Amino acid sequence: MSDHDITYSAVMTVHDITRPTVLLTGPTSGIGVGMLRALLRHPARPTALDQARAAGLTAYGVSVDLADLSSVQAALAEVRALIEAGTIAPLDAALLNAGAQFTDRRRTGVQGHELTFTVNVIAQHLLVTGLEPVLAPTGHVVVMGSSTHRGKNASFNLVPDPQWQTPELLATADAAEAPTEAKGRERGGIAYASSKLALVTAAHVWAERLAATGRRLNTYDPGLTVRTGLVRDMSAFRYWVWRWIMPVMALHPKATTARITGRHAVELALCDTFADLNGAYIEIGVLTRAEQVTYEPERQRELMTWLDEAIAPFVSATDQRHPQEA
Template identity: 60%
Template sequence: MTQSDITPTVLLTGPTSGIGAAILRHLSVHPSRPRLLLAGRDPDRLARAVDASRAAGLHVHPIRLDLADLDSVADASSEISRLVEDGDVPGIDVAILNAGAQFTDRRHRGVQGWELTFTVNVVAQHSLLRGIRPLLAPGAHVVMMGSSTHRGKRASFHLIPDPVWQAPELLATAQPLPAGNERPSAEREAGGIAYASSKLALVTLAHRWAKELAEDGVRLNTYDPGLVAGTGLGRDMPGYRYWVWRRLMPAMSVLPGATTAGVTARHAVELALGDAHADLRDGYVEIGRVTRAEAITFDEARQADLWDWLERAADARSVEPIRRRTP
């Protein structure tokens, strides 16, 4: 453990299913017996996760968080701030920003009107980090959830298309509502590109956040869980595709670059709590192995452009007021 607090306070987003639920199971048996702030969207599933963690003897606070809605993100940050101010929990020692989303088209929108994949995977992550930054304890550690899809389709066994970088306002723009004659394959391609592009943006953003948080004495690293088939990530797939994803695709876990939720969760917790790679800063860890993010994610001009747009998006919380600044 590298945290100054022997019993660390851990914020985990998306703890109710998939990798997040597996991370929670590992946290529940970790020797440090962490205090938990569990942030999730579904109140019933969140309550069950809280009950299970309390049954394991942990001190737990549920936080309602819907990453599709920036107002919910702001409310969650305010709730955590209240808990800290009231002395219910100390500052946050570890933040595992696990929650994310993938959709089978690019037509969904978040509450504020931006394309939903980009909203959940990028805009909301930035907004949440802005909100909790003052609550991070000295020496804290933030882990953002990357993806091999930011490298291109070869890294995802050709299951996800290559990412396509665009100006942030274009990445955040949803396609129009369907006219009714769309080809399913084209819709899936657009949804896959949106997901891969959002992860490319998130990894790019992580480098800038690592620099920002270093000024506060806080570490940030990106964790790539590998291909973990069978999770709820593709929950809006057609029924038969989702059945294949849930029931047959987990057999791919024996391949290099693929794994199970339990295995990748163990590595994620080891990284987050400092049991592994305790001195790593602005690193990229794939299923427990330190690698390096794609070179393009280190482009400082791209980082600055993305950061500038996200700052304005987080402040405006609606599509219309967002305009590119003039030099």
């Protein structure tokens, strides 16, 4: 994902009220494609919208740039408008799949925060906050965790250990260029692992907040998912190795494919599995537990206070109400 990439969200529904309305971010590549295909149970078509329509669904594409909180705000308003107009029903499930990893830590989002942290944490917080009012009464949100939050040993040493800092420092990009390309990649890996540690920490609080209104939120950790576009920011050779050599790693029990991840995540989102859980951590389809540090109350309070302040300019009073109350 580059500085100017646009992520697409697909909102899918049908006129049969027994069928769910689902929002999926990042449905055009990698794990998102696996999720979309699992949702549709239909052969691939050229675009997400074509796939959904071919499966007999009504699909709405909403463009959103997760590097720009104003874009996230506009996308949320578009989804809310569809629901308030009766065009689609309130969301039964939201799969917040889209994320990013970069080969350095020098880039920033539109609002000036470090880009990895913007996409993987701040934008996700705005999405969860803004989606709550448009969720169905028993709506379910699934966010994407990562084994990288546990440290490099959990990611086959492919990603460095996360480095926890204050939220302000996590959101501050490196001012100076790394002395070598390898050091730059390391800084980018640290930024990714740290952002996932922050996301998993925030997810516990998101689940508590949603539970207050009868909704649920769980975290899905896909493990090492080979042949996705997550690392396409690296050099052409390294990306080629990732796409065409690394898939053999899918044979490892701690690795998987986009197809399997998509199936497991959709089953979780639509309550086919773990239907009664809230605030849980599901890893490659198995109920596990996030790292203990993510449950530390003081760390959670510090992070959520900062995130609430960061998104405050992009959250309207309307975002705080369920559409049925509008």
